[in-house]
Amino acid sequence: MPATKRPPAKYQPKGLTVIYEDKDIIVVEKPCGLLTMGTDRDKSRTVHAILNDYVRKGDPRSRNRVYIVHRLDRETSGILILAKSEPAKIFLQGHWQETDKRYLTVVHGSLTPKAGTISSYLAENSAFTVYSTPDPALGKLSHTEYTVLKETKGFSLLEIHLLTGRKHQIRVHLSEKGHPVVGDRKYGRENDSYANLALHARSISFTHPVSGKRLTFKTGIPDFFTRLVGKIEAPAA
Numbered sequence: 001m002p003a004t005k006r007p008p009a010k011y012q013p014k015g016l017t018v019i020y021e022d023k024d025i026i027v028v029e030k031p032c033g034l035l036t037m038g039t040d041r042d043k044s045r046t047v048h049a050i051l052n053d054y055v056r057k058g059d060p061r062s063r064n065r066v067y068i069v070h071r072l073d074r075e076t077s078g079i080l081i082l083a084k085s086e087p088a089k090i091f092l093q094g095h096w097q098e099t100d101k102r103y104l105t106v107v108h109g110s111l112t113p114k115a116g117t118i119s120s121y122l123a124e125n126s127a128f129t130v131y132s133t134p135d136p137a138l139g140k141l142s143h144t145e146y147t148v149l150k151e152t153k154g155f156s157l158l159e160i161h162l163l164t165g166r167k168h169q170i171r172v173h174l175s176e177k178g179h180p181v182v183g184d185r186k187y188g189r190e191n192d193s194y195a196n197l198a199l200h201a202r203s204i205s206f207t208h209p210v211s212g213k214r215l216t217f218k219t220g221i222p223d224f225f226t227r228l229v230g231k232i233e234a235p236a237a
Contacts (some may be wrong), residue, residue, distance in 0.1 A: 013054040016047065019079065019217050024088045024210045026051060026066060028081050029219050032196055036071040051082055069093060070165065075183070077203025078103070081218055083209070091092055091209035096165070100205040103160040103170060104149075104221065106198035106228045107179040108189060111156055114148040117175040120164045129186070130168040142166045144173040152229045155182065159202075170199060182228060196224050 006029070012018070013117040015034065020027040030047055037048040048068055056062035066082040067089035083089035092099075120132035121139030133139040143163035150157040156179065160170055168187070174180060175187040183194035221232050 002135055010013065010130050012148060013090050015045075015190050016054075019219070020215075024084055025092075025153045025208070026055070026079050026082050026084065027204075027217050029084070030072055030077060030201075032075050032077040035074045036080065047080060047082075055084065057181070061102045070096070073168065073171075073197075073199075075185075075197035076199045076201060077222060079204045079217055080201070081204065081206065087173075088209040095207055098207060100203075100216075101162040101165070101201065102203045103162060104166055104200045104225060105158050105160055105170065105174070106182045106225055107158060108155065108192075109179045110151055111146070111148055111177070111179055113156070116146060117163070118144045118146065120173065120176070120178060122169060122172060124167065128215065130166070130172045132172065140164075140166055142169050144170055146174075149230065150229055155229050157225065157229045157232060159223050198225060198228060200225070 004050060004060050013028070015031065017029040017031055018026065028047065028051070037044040038044050039195070048066065051066045054181040055064040055066055064084070069081045069083055069089055069092045072078060072080055081092060083092055087140060120142060122142045123133045123139035124129055139177050141164070145161040145163055146158045148156050149159055156195070162170065171181050171184055171187045177186065180188035180192070183192060183196050185192075200219070200222050202221075203216065203218040204215065207213070208215055226232055
């Protein structure tokens with residue numbers, strides 16, 4: 001009798017953690033250092049490419065694919081939602097204002113007040129640097145709500161409630177307030193020697209594009225954060 005082949009282990013994406021998956025969406029935790037999708041300037045390994053391969057289960061002839069709903073900066077870790085069909089993508093993007101997005105970040109210094117909202121018009125220059133402008137015709141109105149969760153010598157741990165989702169919004173708003181994100185090579189301090197960016201997409205709550213149910217997903221707290229500020233009591237959100 002011929003030996004039966006062992007069934008292959010469930011195919012998993014390399015370098016990503018799948019938090020949730022059904023026939024319409026896939027929710028993953030992205031590590032820092034990985035692009036969400038390629039650009040004209042950078043076509044390196046991306047979340048988009050890894051998950052396209054994942055949903056094709058290694059079959060290059062498969063027509064399965066994933067669709068980008070939103071992005072995280074390369075240096076930012078945390079939760080990403082991707083759609084498995086164009087209608088699911090369109091629904092999620094169309095209801096993005098109702099999506100609750102919370103981040104954790106460690107910044108330099110001590111903030112006053114301990115909670116508030118930073119608002120400005122954000123624009124981008126030809127060097128791809130985002131900045132605040134007083135001219136509403138040049139920038140897009142952006143709001144970043146923050147709460148200080150913990151303070152240690154030289155650092156503050158913040159929970160961020162992202163009310164709008166502009167490119168580099170959190171990093172620019174906190175830098176312009178005088179409290180740049182730890183490890184931010186673009187908007188941070190010149191003498192900042194930390195290799196990782198202390199910005200993590202901690203939780204997301206959204207309406208499922210097909211079932212209509214409200215779903216909420218959370219991740220753990222990166223080890224890098226506890227090395228900076230010590231033990232962290234997880235925020236309620």
